Amino acid sequence: MKSEHSIPTMKDVAKEAGVALGTVSKVVNGIPVGESYRLRVEDAIKKLNYQVNSYAQGLKASKTYTIALLIPNTKEPFFASLVYYINLALLKRKYRMLLCSTDSDCDQEQEYVTMAQQNKVDGIIGLTYNPNLQIEENTPFVAIDRSMGTKIPCVASDNFAGGQLAAEKLADLGCTNVAFLRTGSSLDNEPNKRKAGFENGCLSRGLSYEMKILNDGDAYEEFEYFLAEHIHYGRLSFDGIFCVTDRLAYLIIKTLRKLNLRVPEDVQVIGFDGIRPFQGTDYVCSTIVQPVPEIAEMCVNLLLQENISSKPPLVCLPVTYAYGGTTRE
């Protein structure tokens, strides 16, 4: 005799309802069966509190309804936002997510890809740095912010247009002498197009500009040193700064204020990403906002779409400007 506390299976439901196994399967999957059969099965399901075993389903279908998300971390606000919207887009389609926090480490990225394939995920979405990541042919992959060859679609903001927009905005706000600041690696990824876009915008609007790559890290010294170099008689030689991320903008603004320069009165600062310190609060700084919900939706769409032949190699999504208190408006 069957134990009271064992988990009911389709077989149990079939016996309870007095129908065949296949009939229960059909009811569970919404395939039409005779009215009386359906009702009897539905009653039995309720009575036994039956729930399908998704692992048996996964085994049979060799489809797991799981995708892996490779992301440097889930704490940094931009990544946290991506995780949130990708998770949402997946749950909407009854997919679940295997969250892989890679710490931007190439070896970890590769490990997680291998692990994900072992778990038979239906696909991988990755914001990765490993230039020669090995991915099995039959594992669908969508990249974020980095092109990985023509076979793998890449989704990103329109970073070039974003850079251009920043330059134009600074010009509109009365700036004449601007700077572009960047930290981090010179990896050939999409966000690096912000620089080219900004340069292009400066040229077309007749702004004089300087491009500067700063060392990364939390040390403000580097920033202070750079800024001090451009202060003459208490005045900064720039009246506008475009930072490659809001994070950098935040640090630069802190440094500027420490040096008794007023933001936005003396110098206006625009960042990139669209970060708020908390949900529903103001932006950290005036910024070029990335369309994170749309990026997430696009990634999931591209990953799960069947017609493999027509996948575009690069999808750029439109960015917008948002005021955040560090520009005149």
Place this chain on the structure above:
Amino acid sequence: MKSEHSIPTMKDVAKEAGVALGTVSKVVNGIPVGESYRLRVEDAIKKLNYQVNSYAQGLKASKTYTIALLIPNTKEPFFASLVYYINLALLKRKYRMLLCSTDSDCDQEQEYVTMAQQNKVDGIIGLTYNPNLQIEENTPFVAIDRSMGTKIPCVASDNFAGGQLAAEKLADLGCTNVAFLRTGSSLDNEPNKRKAGFENGCLSRGLSYEMKILNDGDAYEEFEYFLAEHIHYGRLSFDGIFCVTDRLAYLIIKTLRKLNLRVPEDVQVIGFDGIRPFQGTDYVCSTIVQPVPEIAEMCVNLLLQENISSKPPLVCLPVTYAYGGTTRE
């Protein structure tokens, strides 16, 4: 004949290595077999690039190595941090995470619990609000920040001690007239002990204090109105404020500055949580820091430990004070 591109199974490995199916299983699971057998199997695995099908494993073992995390969202910094550390603690133990963003909605919480049980998760960690969440007897559950009866362990910061610490710190910093501000629901959860702890601290240190519950939302009006009520001849009647979260502290500080009150010169503000706008930057405000990594580790430990009998109903972890520019030090 088997298709070239079909995914290899244990059977294929067994045929390739010229051994029995069970032998391959043993090798894969690290169960000792004869040296020569092991080597042959390992070679075959490499040659065929075999990977175990975790869904077949899951079906057989009725253990899925997946746990569900129910959390209001994954964008708000405190939650993002929890997600990060819980994910880490799980991956360390070869478990994967099903991330369920509930939007603090009671119905969604229940839906996700049901869904998680359908997916046969090995357990659930939940930061939930639904007072009568239905959880199956045989699904291990660990709650964060809210006691759900003696059968379900709850992990939280030592919120009472945190409130006390805030009061003591304000007293140490020279405050004599302080306020406690809170928004949100009066649900009987752990964070609400911050108030009692603060009150206790005020009494023991002889601080005169006021407790105030504000309406939630992004509307600053409520805050402005409350603060304006306590301004006489341009001076605020408080010299110290303890806010129930950093989020509230952030909004209050913005409002104070808008009203031309200086922080920390005129009034010192302490928040709760330990939020930074970006990784590696300063705290948003002076704050009582929650030990998120330890909370995460404790949740996972309690969830996965075998000796069910000895699960404590409540685990409180120690908090610390951190300077964040909105107090004298």
Place this chain on the structure above:
DNA sequence: AATAAATTATGAAACGTTACATGAAATTAT
């Protein structure tokens, strides 16, 4: 009313793994 055609429920087989009873081989004891 009897037969042909269309509809629909049935139940066995298969998915890839693990566990266990079986039997073969190797070791030790007599």
Place this chain on the structure above:
DNA sequence: ATAATTTCATGTAACGTTTCATAATTTATT
């Protein structure tokens, strides 16, 4: 050298689904 014991590979059954060929039933046709 043979018997008793231990060791260890083998192969089958089972996990809970879905699919599909088959059987049973209903409906349409003569």
